[in-house]
Amino acid sequence: xxHSPDNPAQALTAEPSRALSGRIRVPGDKSISHxxxxxxxxxxxxxxxxxxxxxxxxxxxxxxxRRLGATVTRELDERGRPVWRVQGVGVxxxxxPEEALDFGNAGTGARLVMGLVAGHPITATFVGxxxxxxxxxxxxxxxxxxxxxTFQAREGGRLPxxxxxxxxxxxxxxxxxxxxxxxxxxxxxxxxxAPGVTTVIEPVPTRDHxxxxxxxxxxxxxxxxxxxxxxxxHLTGEPELTPCPIIVPGDPSSAAFPVVAALITPGSDxxxxxxxxNPHRAGLYxxxxxxxxxxxxxxxxxxGGEPVADLRVRSSALHGVVVPPERAPSMIDExxxxxxxxxxxxxxxxxxxxxxxxxxxxxxxxxxxxxLRHNGIKVHETDDGMTVEGRAGHVDGGGHVVxxxxxxxxxxxxxxxxxxxxxxxxxxxxxxATSFPDFLSLMRGLGATFVGHRQ
Ligand code: S3P
Numbered sequence: 001x002x003h004s005p006d007n008p009a010q011a012l013t014a015e016p017s018r019a020l021s022g023r024i025r026v027p028g029d030k031s032i033s034h035x036x037x038x039x040x041x042x043x044x045x046x047x048x049x050x051x052x053x054x055x056x057x058x059x060x061x062x063x064x065x066r067r068l069g070a071t072v073t074r075e076l077d078e079r080g081r082p083v084w085r086v087q088g089v090g091v092x093x094x095x096x097p098e099e100a101l102d103f104g105n106a107g108t109g110a111r112l113v114m115g116l117v118a119g120h121p122i123t124a125t126f127v128g129x130x131x132x133x134x135x136x137x138x139x140x141x142x143x144x145x146x147x148x149x150t151f152q153a154r155e156g157g158r159l160p161x162x163x164x165x166x167x168x169x170x171x172x173x174x175x176x177x178x179x180x181x182x183x184x185x186x187x188x189x190x191x192x193x194a195p196g197v198t199t200v201i202e203p204v205p206t207r208d209h210x211x212x213x214x215x216x217x218x219x220x221x222x223x224x225x226x227x228x229x230x231x232x233x234h235l236t237g238e239p240e241l242t243p244c245p246i247i248v249p250g251d252p253s254s255a256a257f258p259v260v261a262a263l264i265t266p267g268s269d270x271x272x273x274x275x276x277x278n279p280h281r282a283g284l285y286x287x288x289x290x291x292x293x294x295x296x297x298x299x300x301x302x303x304g305g306e307p308v309a310d311l312r313v314r315s316s317a318l319h320g321v322v323v324p325p326e327r328a329p330s331m332i333d334e335x336x337x338x339x340x341x342x343x344x345x346x347x348x349x350x351x352x353x354x355x356x357x358x359x360x361x362x363x364x365x366x367x368x369x370x371x372l373r374h375n376g377i378k379v380h381e382t383d384d385g386m387t388v389e390g391r392a393g394h395v396d397g398g399g400h401v402v403x404x405x406x407x408x409x410x411x412x413x414x415x416x417x418x419x420x421x422x423x424x425x426x427x428x429x430x431x432x433a434t435s436f437p438d439f440l441s442l443m444r445g446l447g448a449t450f451v452g453h454r455q
Contacts, residue, residue, distance in 0.1 A: 011427050014414040016421060018265075020268040022270055028052050029248055029250065029276055030254075032249070033052045035185070036213070037072065038061065039244075040072075041065045042091050050083055051248035056434045072086050096124065104129050111137070111185075114137070115185060115189035131404070135158065135360075136158070139183050168195075169191070172187070174200055174201070176203065179202065179203070179328070181209075196237055250273065252277065253334060255272045257337060257415050257436070258272055258443060261446075266419075270312070277297070277308070282330060283331030285311070287327070294313065295313050297309045320390050322350040325354075335364065337411070339368045340412050343388055349387065352384060354386075355383065355384035360406070361407065374400060375397050399413075403429075
C-alpha cells in the first residue's frame with residue numbers, strides 16, 4: 001500500500017547485484033486497467049476482466065466506479081488468478097456519489113473519471129494525495145467546461161475540486177494543446193453522452209487504448225490522419241456499449257525496470273513475458289535497442305486487441321543516443337529509467353521535448369537529475385529536457401535519492417543500485433505499490449537484493 005498512517009515512508013537500499021536471471025511476468029498494464037473498469041461501468045451488462053493491475057491507482061478507480069453506481073467484484077478462478085467483474089450502468093446511467101472520489105496518487109484515474117462524470121448531470125468531488133493535488137487539472141477542466149460541465153476548484157484548477165456535469169453535454173471539436181492521452185480520453189468519455197460527434201485532434205498521436213476499447217465495446221469511432229503526422233478522432237455519441245471480455249496485457253512501463261536492470265547488471269539474462277508492445281507505448285524499447293541493448297522480441301502475438309510479446313534481455317555495453325523528441329509520447333513515463341540506462345552507457349544521451357515530465361507524479365526531470373548527481377553522474381538539465389553523461393558501465397552509486405512520492409523515481413534508482421559500484425538508497429519505496437506492487441519480490445526472484453530501513 002502507498003502511504004497511510006499505518007504505512008509510513010520506507011527507505012530502501014538496492015545492493016550491487018550478481019547477474020540477474022529467470023523468467024517473470026509483470027503486472028497488467030495500468031492504462032488499460034483503468035479503462036477496463038471505466039468502460040465496464042459504461043456498458044450494459046457484465047464485463048469480465050482478467051490480468052487487471054491490482055495496484056493502488058487502479059483500486060482507487062474500482063472504488064470510484066462503485067461509488068458511481070457500478071457493481072465491481074473480485075474472485076479467484078480455478079487456478080487462483082483474480083477475475084474482476086463489473087456490472088455496468090450504461091452510458092448516462094451513473095449515480096451521484098455520496099462521498100468524495102479519492103484517486104490517491106493517480107492522475108490517470110482522476111482525469112479520466114472527470115471526463116466520465118462531466119458527461120452526466122451529477123455532482124462529484126475529486127480528491128487525491130499531496131502529489132496529485134499539485135498536478136494541473138486545467139488541461140481537462142477547460143475542454144470539459146466547453147462541453148457544459150462546471151467546476152469549483154482551488155486556484156489553478158487543482159484538486160480537490162467539485163465537478164457538476166452538464167444537463168445536456170455538448171459535442172465539441174478539441175485540438176489538444178499538450179500531447180496527452182489523459183486529456184484525449186477525458187473528452188472522449190464526456191462525448192459518449194453527448195448527442196452528435198465529438199472530435200479530438202491530436203497533433204502528435206498518443207496511446208490509443210481508449211479508442212481501441214471504445215471500438216471493442218461497440219462505439220462508432222473514426223480515426224483519420226490530420227495535418228503532418230497528427231490524427232483526428234471522431235466519436236459518435238450516445239451509443240449503447242456492449243460488454244467485452246478484457247485480458248489486460250503486461251505493462252511495458254513496469255517491464256522497463258527489470259529490462260534496464262538486466263541490461264546494466266553484468267552477466268544478466270532474463271525473459272519478461274507477455275508485455276504489450278503497442279507502438280504508442282514501445283518507445284523505450286526502440287531506444288534501448290538503438291543504444292546497443294541486447295533485447296530479443298519473441299513470440300509476437302495479439303491478446304485482447306493489443307500486440308503482445310516476450311522479451312529476452314541480456315546485459316549489454318550501451319552507448320549514448322539522441323532520443324528523437326517526437327518519440328516522447330510513446331515513452332513519456334520511461335525517461336527516468338532510460339536516464340539510468342544512459343548513466344551506464346558510453347557517451348551522452350540527449351533527451352529533449354519532454355516538458356510533460358515536469359507535471360507527472362513529481363517533476364521527473366528535476367527528480368531524475370538530482371538523483372543522478374547524488375550518484376556521481378553529470379547531467380545537464382534544461383526546461384524541456386536533459387543530457388546524461390554516461391560512465392561506460394562504471395557508475396559510482398552510494399547516493400541517497402529523494403523520490404518525491406513518485407513510484408517511477410523510486411524504482412528507477414533501485415534499478416541503478418543493482419548495477420552500480422556502491423548501494424543506492426531511496427527515501428521511500430512505499431509508493432511503488434501504486435503501479436507495481438510485486439516489484440520487489442519479482443526483482444528478488446531474479447537475484448536482486450534490497451534492504452529496508454524503517455524511518
Ligand atoms: C496515461 C497517459 C500519460 C501517462 C500516464 C498514463 C494514460 O499521461 O504519463 O502514466 O493512461 O492515459 P498524459 O496523458 O498526461 O501524458
